[in-house]
Amino acid sequence: MAEAAGAEDKTPRTERGRRTRRALLDAAALEFGEHGFHLASISAITRRAGVALGSFYTYFDSKDAIFRALVSDMSARVRDHVAPAIRGAPDALAAERAGLDSFLGFVRDHKEIYRIIDEAEFVDPASFRRHYASTAERIAHRLREAAARGEVRADVEDAHAWAVMGMNVFLGLRYGVWAEDRPTGQVADVIADFLRRGLAA
Amino acid sequence: MAEAAGAEDKTPRTERGRRTRRALLDAAALEFGEHGFHLASISAITRRAGVALGSFYTYFDSKDAIFRALVSDMSARVRDHVAPAIRGAPDALAAERAGLDSFLGFVRDHKEIYRIIDEAEFVDPASFRRHYASTAERIAHRLREAAARGEVRADVEDAHAWAVMGMNVFLGLRYGVWAEDRPTGQVADVIADFLRRGLAA
Amino acid sequence: MAEAAGAEDKTPRTERGRRTRRALLDAAALEFGEHGFHLASISAITRRAGVALGSFYTYFDSKDAIFRALVSDMSARVRDHVAPAIRGAPDALAAERAGLDSFLGFVRDHKEIYRIIDEAEFVDPASFRRHYASTAERIAHRLREAAARGEVRADVEDAHAWAVMGMNVFLGLRYGVWAEDRPTGQVADVIADFLRRGLAA
Amino acid sequence: MAEAAGAEDKTPRTERGRRTRRALLDAAALEFGEHGFHLASISAITRRAGVALGSFYTYFDSKDAIFRALVSDMSARVRDHVAPAIRGAPDALAAERAGLDSFLGFVRDHKEIYRIIDEAEFVDPASFRRHYASTAERIAHRLREAAARGEVRADVEDAHAWAVMGMNVFLGLRYGVWAEDRPTGQVADVIADFLRRGLAA
DNA sequence: AATGAATGAGAGTTCATTCAT
DNA sequence: TATGAATGAACTCTCATTCAT
Numbered sequence: 001m002a003e004a005a006g007a008e009d010k011t012p013r014t015e016r017g018r019r020t021r022r023a024l025l026d027a028a029a030l031e032f033g034e035h036g037f038h039l040a041s042i043s044a045i046t047r048r049a050g051v052a053l054g055s056f057y058t059y060f061d062s063k064d065a066i067f068r069a070l071v072s073d074m075s076a077r078v079r080d081h082v083a084p085a086i087r088g089a090p091d092a093l094a095a096e097r098a099g100l101d102s103f104l105g106f107v108r109d110h111k112e113i114y115r116i117i118d119e120a121e122f123v124d125p126a127s128f129r130r131h132y133a134s135t136a137e138r139i140a141h142r143l144r145e146a147a148a149r150g151e152v153r154a155d156v157e158d159a160h161a162w163a164v165m166g167m168n169v170f171l172g173l174r175y176g177v178w179a180e181d182r183p184t185g186q187v188a189d190v191i192a193d194f195l196r197r198g199l200a201a
Numbered sequence: 202m203a204e205a206a207g208a209e210d211k212t213p214r215t216e217r218g219r220r221t222r223r224a225l226l227d228a229a230a231l232e233f234g235e236h237g238f239h240l241a242s243i244s245a246i247t248r249r250a251g252v253a254l255g256s257f258y259t260y261f262d263s264k265d266a267i268f269r270a271l272v273s274d275m276s277a278r279v280r281d282h283v284a285p286a287i288r289g290a291p292d293a294l295a296a297e298r299a300g301l302d303s304f305l306g307f308v309r310d311h312k313e314i315y316r317i318i319d320e321a322e323f324v325d326p327a328s329f330r331r332h333y334a335s336t337a338e339r340i341a342h343r344l345r346e347a348a349a350r351g352e353v354r355a356d357v358e359d360a361h362a363w364a365v366m367g368m369n370v371f372l373g374l375r376y377g378v379w380a381e382d383r384p385t386g387q388v389a390d391v392i393a394d395f396l397r398r399g400l401a402a
Numbered sequence: 403m404a405e406a407a408g409a410e411d412k413t414p415r416t417e418r419g420r421r422t423r424r425a426l427l428d429a430a431a432l433e434f435g436e437h438g439f440h441l442a443s444i445s446a447i448t449r450r451a452g453v454a455l456g457s458f459y460t461y462f463d464s465k466d467a468i469f470r471a472l473v474s475d476m477s478a479r480v481r482d483h484v485a486p487a488i489r490g491a492p493d494a495l496a497a498e499r500a501g502l503d504s505f506l507g508f509v510r511d512h513k514e515i516y517r518i519i520d521e522a523e524f525v526d527p528a529s530f531r532r533h534y535a536s537t538a539e540r541i542a543h544r545l546r547e548a549a550a551r552g553e554v555r556a557d558v559e560d561a562h563a564w565a566v567m568g569m570n571v572f573l574g575l576r577y578g579v580w581a582e583d584r585p586t587g588q589v590a591d592v593i594a595d596f597l598r599r600g601l602a603a
Numbered sequence: 604m605a606e607a608a609g610a611e612d613k614t615p616r617t618e619r620g621r622r623t624r625r626a627l628l629d630a631a632a633l634e635f636g637e638h639g640f641h642l643a644s645i646s647a648i649t650r651r652a653g654v655a656l657g658s659f660y661t662y663f664d665s666k667d668a669i670f671r672a673l674v675s676d677m678s679a680r681v682r683d684h685v686a687p688a689i690r691g692a693p694d695a696l697a698a699e700r701a702g703l704d705s706f707l708g709f710v711r712d713h714k715e716i717y718r719i720i721d722e723a724e725f726v727d728p729a730s731f732r733r734h735y736a737s738t739a740e741r742i743a744h745r746l747r748e749a750a751a752r753g754e755v756r757a758d759v760e761d762a763h764a765w766a767v768m769g770m771n772v773f774l775g776l777r778y779g780v781w782a783e784d785r786p787t788g789q790v791a792d793v794i795a796d797f798l799r800r801g802l803a804a
Numbered sequence: 805a806a807t808g809a810a811t812g813a814g815a816g817t818t819c820a821t822t823c824a825t
Numbered sequence: 826t827a828t829g830a831a832t833g834a835a836c837t838c839t840c841a842t843t844c845a846t
Contacts, residue, residue: 014846017809036323038239042837052811057838115323122237122316132375153398159391166371167364174333190360197354198399218826243820253828255823264820419805438725440641443840454807456844465841495802517725524639524718534777545802554802561774561793562802568773569766576735592762600801601696601746601755601763617825620830645816655832657818666816 010059021059023049025073028066033112037067037119068127071120074113075131081106092146093199096139096164097192103172104184114173136161143199152199160199167191211260222260224250226274229267234313238268238324269328272321275314276332282307293347294400297340297365298393304373305385315374337362344400353400361400368392412461423461425451427475430468435514439469439525470529473522476515477533483508494548498541498566499594505574506586516575538563569593613662624662626652628676631669636715640670640726671730674723677716678734684709695749699742699767700795706775707787717776739764770794 012018027048031040042063046053060066085102089095107113121128140161146152171187213219228249232241243264247254261267286303290296308314322329341362347353372388414420429450433442444465448455462468487504491497509515523530542563548554573589615621630651634643645666649656663669688705692698710716724731743764749755774790 013808016845020809041835043835054812054839055810058809063837118319118322121319157391159388160395162372163368163392163395166368168367170367170371171363187360190358191364194361194364194399197401198395200398213826215826221826242818255821255828255830256826258821259826414805416805422805444842445840456808456842457806459842460805520721520724523721549804552804555800555804558802559793561790562797564774565770565794565797568770570769572769572773573765589762592760593766596763596766596801598801598803599756600797600799601759602799603750603753603756616829619824623830644814646814657833658831660817660819661830 010061012059017058020049020051020055023051024056024059024066025070028070029074029110029112029116032067032070032116032119033114036115037063037123064123067116067120068124070116071124071127071131074110074116075127078103078106078113086142092142092149092151093192093196095142096195097188100168100172100191101184101188103168104188107172108184118173132165136165139164147201150201153201156199164195211262213260218260221250221252221256224252225257225260225267226271229271230275230313230317233268233271233317233320234315237316238264238320265324268317268321269325271317272325272328272332275311275317276328279304279307279314287343293343293350293352294393294397296343297396298389301369301373301392302385302389304369305389308373309385319374333366337366340365348402351402354402357400365396412463414461419461422451422453422457425453426458426461426468427472430472431476431514431518434469434472434518434521435516438517439465439521466525469518469522470526472518473526473529473533476512476518477529479512480505480508480515488544494544494551494553495594495598497544498597499590502570502574502593503586503590505570506590509574510586520575534567538567541566566597613664615662620661623652623654623658626654627659627662627669628673631673632677632715632719635670635673635719635722636717639718640666640722667726670719670723671727673719674727674730674734677713677719680713681706681709681716689745695745695752695754696795696799698745699798700791703771703775703794704787704791706771707791710775711787721776735768739768742767767798 012021024045027045028040031045031048034040035044040063042056043053045066046056056066060069082099082102085098086095089098117131120131136158140156140158143152143156143161147154147156171191213222225246228246229241232246232249235241236245241264243257244254246267247257257267261270283300283303286299287296290299318332321332337359341357341359344353344357344362348355348357372392414423426447429447430442433447433450436442437446442465444458445455447468448458458468462471484501484504487500488497491500519533522533538560542558542560545554545558545563549556549558573593615624627648630648631643634648634651637643638647643666645659646656648669649659659669663672685702685705688701689698692701720734723734739761743759743761746755746759746764750757750759774794
């Protein structure tokens with residue numbers, strides 16, 4: 001039900017197959033995260049997953065294919081992690097703060113995601129655009145609704161949504177590099193305050 | 202330890218050598234920009250530059266070395282292009298707007314830079330950090346001075362500088378993808394207004 | 403040592419088994435005919451036959467084994483198709499004409515056979531020699547008997563039989579390539595006349 | 604000047620390069636002759652030629668490419684060997700006899716050619732057709748001229764040329780298998796007589 | 805008897821780098 | 826300094842065959 005809806009029928013039919021596929025995906029996340037797409041090797045992935053090299057091709061057609069599967073897997077997990085935090089927020093600006101905080105936390109716990117998402121643009125441009133476009137659209141949608149409710153300035157436009165996403169992505173993906181010791185909440189607070197004043201009605 | 206200073210040993214002595222080195226660098230910008238670091242090949246670079254494969258090593262120690270040389274070359278060019286625009290601005294917020302606009306224009310005219318800078322983080326983490334840290338530091342410095350002059354809020358901190366840089370980088374590097382038809386000035390205006398309200402004293 | 407006799411151990415016991423074996427053989431004829439021995443894959447054969455990969459080894463010991471089974475299957479079918487035509491001919495030279503015509507017709511209707519027979523020499527030299535030697539011997543036998551009856555020259559020898567077979571095989575196997583539009587009967591006529599009187603003025 | 608007139612500029616520029624290319628071609632003839640196209644391996648070819656694996660790709664783009672180069676190399680050599688024998692013959696039928704004899708001799712001395720030519724049809728159909736079509740056309744041309752001179756029957760047609768070629772190819776390529784001990788001249792004599800007068804009593 | 809996951813040796817090919825001329 | 830041939834390790838991918846269920 002993930003990458004391309006049935007692709008070519010590489011879907012495992014047995015429980016054992018399901019476990020092997022999962023192991024490969026997890027191993028791939030680590031390998032791609034550590035070495036990047038081009039330096040990651042399929043033989044390293046299978047070694048990490050504890051299966052024979054040839055078994056890889058029982059589940060994925062190619063190196064590209066597993067990368068794509070991984071990206072959509074991770075997008076979904078990020079979304080599933082961030083969405084509840086946003087939904088629980090009292091108003092639009094609190095939602096943005098909660099979303100950033102939740103994203104920072106997720107990345108901190110899954111450092112591999114950082115490089116994988118960054119490379120997705122070049123390895124799989126189509127899914128990259130889909131990913132960012134849908135994120136931006138979600139933010140824009142929230143802002144427009146908030147404007148209608150009078151929570152934020154009435155003249156918000158899409159550029160604001162992209163700017164917010166840009167800050168979040170840049171801060172989120174580089175947070176480990178930038179300031180590992182700083183609690184994520186603190187950063188989220190500074191940015192939330194900045195957003196509030198920039199976007200307030 | 203040689204990257205920045207100019208390679209100390211491989212510096213060409215003759216005029217002809219200087220031209221060949223420049224041709225390699227230009228060819229490398231195109232090749233890395235089109236294919237990315239790992240898929241770019243030295244033999245393609247030399248072919249584009251019109252020199253023999255073996256000649257490459259007269260000027261650069263390795264594939265990494267020419268990439269590093271290229272990244273610092275380009276950082277310098279971006280800086281040289283953006284700096285005057287910033288210096289000419291009447292106040293701190295106008296400077297940020299001018300900087301973003303100028304950066305958007307530069308990227309539009311040098312599309313290769315987009316991918317090269319994006320990859321620099323993984324190919325050459327050291328120079329990547331140097332590059333972003335110095336940019337962030339420049340922004341932070343401007344904001345602190347502006348705060349001292351009362352042009353922006355007194356409680357600005359480094360997180361603001363990183364957020365501003367994040368928006369700029371994300372918008373700048375993806376501007377082609379995002380909204381090719383939109384004049385860069387318009388985007389810069391929206392963002393400038395957002396910044397003004399967010400950072401105003 | 404098992405190829406000809408019918409495999410002795412892998413013979414199916416049930417009706418269902420018999421059908422599966424037949425399906426594999428038919429699928430193999432198409433697959434080997436289309437791609438040649440080395441590029442044909444067992445998994446493609448089982449897919450075409452509609453059975454699971456593993457089931458293949460219930461019926462054949464190896465890829466070589468099914469190829470051998472196929473070659474003897476097809477030799478027998480060619481023989482069964484051509485023999486009646488030859489038997490019905492009034493004299494030796496008419497028999498050769500009828501044999502060629504019948505062979506051309508068979509190949510036209512079973513194009514796969516073309517490549518399979520051509521490759522048999524390399525995949526399974528033993529059965530290849532058997533196949534051609536017995537064909538040549540049959541022709542030689544007919545010619546010797548015809549000579550005894552005074553229908554053909556008295557000094558015929560084995561080389562003549564091989565020459566006749568060479569023409570037939572070359573024309574027959576390449577007929578599709580060479581002259582698809584020409585009726586097989588016409589070609590058979592030209593060759594029959596040639597056999598009768600040669601090229602001299 | 605051989606395979607495809609300049610292909611992609613893999614032509615060696617130095618004397619050493621020329622020698623290496625020749626060594627690869629000779630090694631390939633043996634390897635393809637012994638094992639056939641698919642079982643021949645590039646690493647075996649380079650081992651036989653005494654060069655490193657990677658050097659192969661300095662001279663040929665692929666396994667297919669060297670096979671094609673080899674086939675045209677060998678066609679040319681066969682032609683160069685057979686042509687003088689044919690030219691020296693007193694009349695058309697003597698020419699056919701001389702051509703067959705010369706071909707049988709060539710194949711006996713270069714056994715590798717046997718399998719290579721036989722496989723060319725499947726590996727490189729285009730050059731296969733070119734090869735046989737041009738051979739058949741040469742024979743047909745000789746026969747038509749001989750008919751004009753009154754040396755052979757006036758009603759010769761292309762089918763005769765194909766039949767002659769079929770006999771020659773079949774006898775020539777299988778002669779080693781069939782009758783290693785028999786002098787080629789003897790076979791050529793039998794066939795020449797057959798060509799002249801056919802099989803009728 | 806039937807299934808499909810698992811195996812691993814081996815293939816063709818690429819490419820950064822070295823070296824003799 | 827310039828050239829281009831030489832190198833070999835590393836890579837992705839295939840497939841006949843085996844095995845547990």
